[in-house]
Amino acid sequence: MTEVLAADGRPLKASLNRALRRQKLRALALIAPLLIFILVSFVMPIADMLFRSVENDIVSDTLPRTVEALDAWDSASGETPDEAVFQALYTDMALATEYKSHTRLGSRLNYELTGVSSLFRKTGRRVKRFDTDVYADAFRDASPAYADAAQWAEWMDDDALRDALPRTADAYDGWAKMIVEVDNDVPAEEEPWDFVYTALYNDVMTGAEPPVAVDLSGVEPVSLREQFVEIDKDWLDPNVWQTIKIYSPKYTNGYFLNSVDLQKGPDGAEARPESERIYVVLFIRTMIMSLSIMGMCVLLGYPIAWLLANLPDRTSNLLMILVLLPFWTSLLVRTSAWKVLLQQQGVINDTLVWIGLVADGDRLQLINNQTGTIIAMTHILLPFMILPLYSVMKTIPPSYLRAAKSLGATDWTAFWRVYFPQSVPGIGAGCILVFILSIGYYITPELVGGTKGVFISNRIAYHISFSLNWGLAAALGSILLAVVLILYWVYDRIVGIDNVKLGG
Amino acid sequence: MLDAAPAFVAFERVQKSYDGENLVVKDLNLSMPKGEFLTMLGPSGSGKTTCLMMLAGFETATHGDILLDGVSINNIPPHKRGIGMVFQNYALFPHMTVAENLSFPLEVRKIGKSDREQKVKRALDMVQMGDFAGRRPAQLSGGQQQRIALARALVFEPELVLMDEPLGALDKQLRETLQFEITNLAHDLGITTVYVTHDQTEALTMSDRVAVFDDGRIQQLAPPDELYEKPQNSFVAQFIGENNTLDGVIEEIKGNTCIVKLDSGEIIDAVPVNVTKVGERTKVSIRPERVEFNRDRLHDDAHTLKAEVLEFIYMGDIFRTRLRVAGTDEFIIKTRNAPDQTRLKPGEIIEIGWLAEDCRALDA
Numbered sequence: 093m094t095e096v097l098a099a100d101g102r103p104l105k106a107s108l109n110r111a112l113r114r115q116k117l118r119a120l121a122l123i124a125p126l127l128i129f130i131l132v133s134f135v136m137p138i139a140d141m142l143f144r145s146v147e148n149d150i151v152s153d154t155l156p157r158t159v160e161a162l163d164a165w166d167s168a169s170g171e172t173p174d175e176a177v178f179q180a181l182y183t184d185m186a187l188a189t190e191y192k193s194h195t196r197l198g199s200r201l202n203y204e205l206t207g208v209s210s211l212f213r214k215t216g217r218r219v220k221r222f223d224t225d226v227y228a229d230a231f232r233d234a235s236p237a238y239a240d241a242a243q244w245a246e247w248m249d250d251d252a253l254r255d256a257l258p259r260t261a262d263a264y265d266g267w268a269k270m271i272v273e274v275d276n277d278v279p280a281e282e283e284p285w286d287f288v289y290t291a292l293y294n295d296v297m298t299g300a301e302p303p304v305a306v307d308l309s310g311v312e313p314v315s316l317r318e319q320f321v322e323i324d325k326d327w328l329d330p331n332v333w334q335t336i337k338i339y340s341p342k343y344t345n346g347y348f349l350n351s352v353d354l355q356k357g358p359d360g361a362e363a364r365p366e367s368e369r370i371y372v373v374l375f376i377r378t379m380i381m382s383l384s385i386m387g388m389c390v391l392l393g394y395p396i397a398w399l400l401a402n403l404p405d406r407t408s409n410l411l412m413i414l415v416l417l418p419f420w421t422s423l424l425v426r427t428s429a430w431k432v433l434l435q436q437q438g439v440i441n442d443t444l445v446w447i448g449l450v451a452d453g454d455r456l457q458l459i460n461n462q463t464g465t466i467i468a469m470t471h472i473l474l475p476f477m478i479l480p481l482y483s484v485m486k487t488i489p490p491s492y493l494r495a496a497k498s499l500g501a502t503d504w505t506a507f508w509r510v511y512f513p514q515s516v517p518g519i520g521a522g523c524i525l526v527f528i529l530s531i532g533y534y535i536t537p538e539l540v541g542g543t544k545g546v547f548i549s550n551r552i553a554y555h556i557s558f559s560l561n562w563g564l565a566a567a568l569g570s571i572l573l574a575v576v577l578i579l580y581w582v583y584d585r586i587v588g589i590d591n592v593k594l595g596g
Numbered sequence: 597m598l599d600a601a602p603a604f605v606a607f608e609r610v611q612k613s614y615d616g617e618n619l620v621v622k623d624l625n626l627s628m629p630k631g632e633f634l635t636m637l638g639p640s641g642s643g644k645t646t647c648l649m650m651l652a653g654f655e656t657a658t659h660g661d662i663l664l665d666g667v668s669i670n671n672i673p674p675h676k677r678g679i680g681m682v683f684q685n686y687a688l689f690p691h692m693t694v695a696e697n698l699s700f701p702l703e704v705r706k707i708g709k710s711d712r713e714q715k716v717k718r719a720l721d722m723v724q725m726g727d728f729a730g731r732r733p734a735q736l737s738g739g740q741q742q743r744i745a746l747a748r749a750l751v752f753e754p755e756l757v758l759m760d761e762p763l764g765a766l767d768k769q770l771r772e773t774l775q776f777e778i779t780n781l782a783h784d785l786g787i788t789t790v791y792v793t794h795d796q797t798e799a800l801t802m803s804d805r806v807a808v809f810d811d812g813r814i815q816q817l818a819p820p821d822e823l824y825e826k827p828q829n830s831f832v833a834q835f836i837g838e839n840n841t842l843d844g845v846i847e848e849i850k851g852n853t854c855i856v857k858l859d860s861g862e863i864i865d866a867v868p869v870n871v872t873k874v875g876e877r878t879k880v881s882i883r884p885e886r887v888e889f890n891r892d893r894l895h896d897d898a899h900t901l902k903a904e905v906l907e908f909i910y911m912g913d914i915f916r917t918r919l920r921v922a923g924t925d926e927f928i929i930k931t932r933n934a935p936d937q938t939r940l941k942p943g944e945i946i947e948i949g950w951l952a953e954d955c956r957a958l959d960a
């Protein structure tokens with residue numbers, strides 16, 4: 093086929109594209125505010141959440157030297173790491189204490205192993221009072237140059253010396269950075285702290301030549317390991333070290349494993365102890381309850397939507413107001429009303445007892461369990477089922493039913509074979525809406541669900557606002573998002589997403 | 597009963613009210629022999645659809661009986677009446693293919709699969725839509741949908757088919773084709789048809805008999821030619837075709853002629869149709885094509901009236917001339933476009949006349 097040319101000799105396609113581009117740009121400009129809003133308030137938070145669920149640089153940022161030193165340690169050995177690791181930990185902790193980042197790290201690792209938080213806090217308080225001042229004194233006594241801040245700065249500028257004294261250089265750099273960032277002082281005017289001298293001592297003891305000769309034979313070596321153990325015996329516990337080592341990479345699947353009741357062990361994922369498994373059960377419960385709520389909504393909503401679509405206008409308007417009424421009252425009020433209705437001494441139980449259906453002794457447990465959640469959520473989400481159903485049914489002319497009957501179908505056959513298939517898009521839309529809303533709901537389950545009737549979203553909310561374990565909350569949220577997307581995909585495969593109509 | 601043939605469909609003193617205050621159908625009496633093609637024609641709101649719905653069973657008569665083949669069907673639900681129906685908007689089920697639409701009435705009648713397929717194919721071929729079995733209604737044009745709706749109403753071989761303005765949504769040319777096809781099918785299959793329409797041409801060309809509805813009553817029930825040439829009252833005369841009316845008073849009645857004194861003073865002869873006594877006011881009706889102005893062709897004893905030509909319209913096959921006659925400006929005459937035909941000029945004064953039997957004195 094030859095290319096069609098426009099009047100000016102260009103290819104017609106190109107001309108058409110050019111003509112359409114302006115229109116497209118105009119359309120884009122119109123939706124730009126919304127686009128930006130969605131980007132900032134929706135896409136970015138979701139991206140941030142996805143990122144948070146795997147992000148884990150706090151360990152390697154706070155304890156860089158320790159993480160490096162732990163490389164050589166075999167976590168499966170069941171032994172406490174050697175002195176070198178404790179030396180690295182000393183430098184790291186001394187710096188972290190100044191930055192006050194050790195408490196944050198403590199909380200983070202506490203998610204994985206309880207007790208780590210207090211261990212870090214305790215250590216932070218005492219790390220400055222280690223007995224390592226004997227090293228500093230020894231150096232300063234040997235030569236006044238070691239007490240001279242300017243001299244230190246000069247030494248640490250000397251590359252040859254830095255190469256000779258790697259630990260010292262590293263500790264001094266960390267210290268100098270901290271002095272600038274935390275104390276706003278000039279390193280060349282401040283005498284280095286004990287841990288720098290300790291590093292220098294360790295360098296010298298491993299055979300390096302100090303800048304000014306010193307005799308350290310009289311100095312009693314201080315075991316840093318002993319120092320740490322003196323603060324807390326937990327530093328001898330290989331589990332603590334294992335946890336640090338397992339969570340040292342910058343990215344982790346730990347939160348996700350946690351979300352499905354697994355944990356990271358020395359040899360990869362392993363099941364959590366029975367007593368700590370909660371999330372899988374919660375996920376399954378969330379799904380099953382959401383499906384029940386959705387089913388209830390279809391059963392209750394379909395007849396109402398049918399009435400709405402087929403009654404004379406005046407009556408159906410009144411009915412529509414009743415359907416919309418819940419939207420005009422606060423969610424909390426409605427949920428609290430259910431508390432009043434459903435509790436054991438509540439209206440419903442009272443009525444049942446009065447009628448004689450239920451004995452006074454065994455009133456029904458309708459609240460603080462799954463029944464309560466299902467009842468209250470069905471009520472709250474019912475309009476989301478009715479409205480799409482109604483708007484689809486409204487477009488089905490009554491003549492179809494008449495046609496079916498005139499062709500010989502009974503009322504039921506006419507409904508089932510002719511009316512119902514045409515209302516399926518409305519059911520689809522309502523189900524998707526109700527299901528997705530309900531798996532993310534948490535206020536109502538929180539109020540009427542007790543412990544048995546809560547959803548996964550209640551756990552997410554808990555981790556966001558109480559335990560502050562955002563990484564885990566993010567992982568749980570991501571799984572929820574993935575589940576929704578998978579279900580959506582399945583729905584698309586089975587029913588077809590073009591088959592969803594919210595109206596017209 | 598007018599017809600000798602036994603009635604297949606009969607309405608006996610049927611009344612219908614939706615709101616308990618107004619009668620939408622007032623005292624309807626109608627009987628149709630088997631195989632007749634009857635059209636209900638009438639202005640909007642005259643109760644045509646209501647009658648059809650009562651016959652189909654979707655509305656109940658407030659009073660009176662509807663008989664099908666001699667049996668009262670008042671208490672038979674629609675799906676047991678076995679009446680085929682074509683709706684104005686076709687009402688083809690959008691979620692089924694054409695073939696599924698057609699096999700629906702057969703399925704609910706529990707007809708076997710091979711039988712079904714055969715009947716569906718036959719019905720589709722009958723409306724020349726054999727190639728469209730696999731399509732959805734939305735993929736068909738209006739005329740094609742109409743054909744399918746027709747085939748669906750016929751596929752289960754009902755003896756009575758009701759059609760409510762089935763061609764209302766189609767353009768003129770397609771309508772004419774389908775009018776022809778529908779009448780042919782109805783006659784070939786020998787089915788009894790009740791057809792509702794707004795369009796009088798459609799009613800006249802298709803039907804064996806036409807029932808003209810107005811105000812909840814049948815104003816006249818007659819074959820098309822009779823309806824046109826011998827309207828029973830001034831409503832029918834006005835409603836069917838073009839018509840000239842002159843107001844006047846009956847001067848004298850003798851047998852099947854009467855003398856009418858027009859309000860402008862002239863005296864004319866007419867056939868008394870539904871006037872009974874002298875002094876009664878009347879509307880005299882004359883069809884435009886029955887008016888003659890050429891002296892030579894006028895009967896000698898015909899009364900003539902003076903007329904002034906107001907407008908001459910060339911319409912191709914005919915000429916349409918508007919005259920001022922006996923005080924009215926809306927008097928129309930139609931003449932065939934023939935080589936010897938005079939073309940009247942505005943302002944010209946002529947004399948017009950007609951045969952007395954073409955001039956009918958109706959109710960005022």
Ligand SMILES: Nc1ncnc2c1ncn2[C@@H]1O[C@H](COP(=O)(O)OP(=O)(O)OP(=O)(O)O)[C@@H](O)[C@H]1O
Pocket residue numbers: 614615620638639640641642643644645646647794
């Ligand atoms: N369901 C109904 N409820 C109340 N009144 C109705 C109903 N259906 C029809 N009517 C009234 O009954 C009268 C006759 O209606 P019908 O539909 O039979 O007219 P029609 O002759 O079919 O008119 P058209 O040519 O416009 O279709 C109208 O005045 C209409 O308003």
Ligand SMILES: [Mg+2]
Pocket residue numbers: 644645646760
């Ligand atoms: Mg109608």
